[in-house]
Amino acid sequence: MKKQKRYYNGKRVFTLPIGANAFSFYAVFVGKKADNETNIRHEYGHTRQLEILGLFRYLRRVAFPSLTANLLARLHKLPFDYYSSKWEHEADVFGGVRRGVQVQPDARYDTFSGLIPLFFKRKKRK
Ligand SMILES: [Zn+2]
Numbered sequence: 001m002k003k004q005k006r007y008y009n010g011k012r013v014f015t016l017p018i019g020a021n022a023f024s025f026y027a028v029f030v031g032k033k034a035d036n037e038t039n040i041r042h043e044y045g046h047t048r049q050l051e052i053l054g055l056f057r058y059l060r061r062v063a064f065p066s067l068t069a070n071l072l073a074r075l076h077k078l079p080f081d082y083y084s085s086k087w088e089h090e091a092d093v094f095g096g097v098r099r100g101v102q103v104q105p106d107a108r109y110d111t112f113s114g115l116i117p118l119f120f121k122r123k124k125r126k
Pocket of ligand 1: 042046064091
């Protein structure tokens, strides 16, 4: 039997050997352990941001800060919930994902350059 192509709201969904990770770039890519509705909806939300912002603004406002925050979170240096950032929350809204009440991070962490100093902080603050 031929494998069916997967779509979510018109976007292709691909499964990759990336474990519990997921990302999007025009299409949605999920690892086996991240293959769930919440992640697919969220990544779909990022594809909408890309369409609305255009490639360069998307890279500047979403992709770079998101990658930076992701790395900081892995280093336990992100002082706020990853999904509470402006761009991640917006992806949730576009994808119809609800994560409950979240505190918005300080506005200085809204940009890529605002996140960089966090790499040089010693400890994760709560
Ligand atoms: Zn995201």
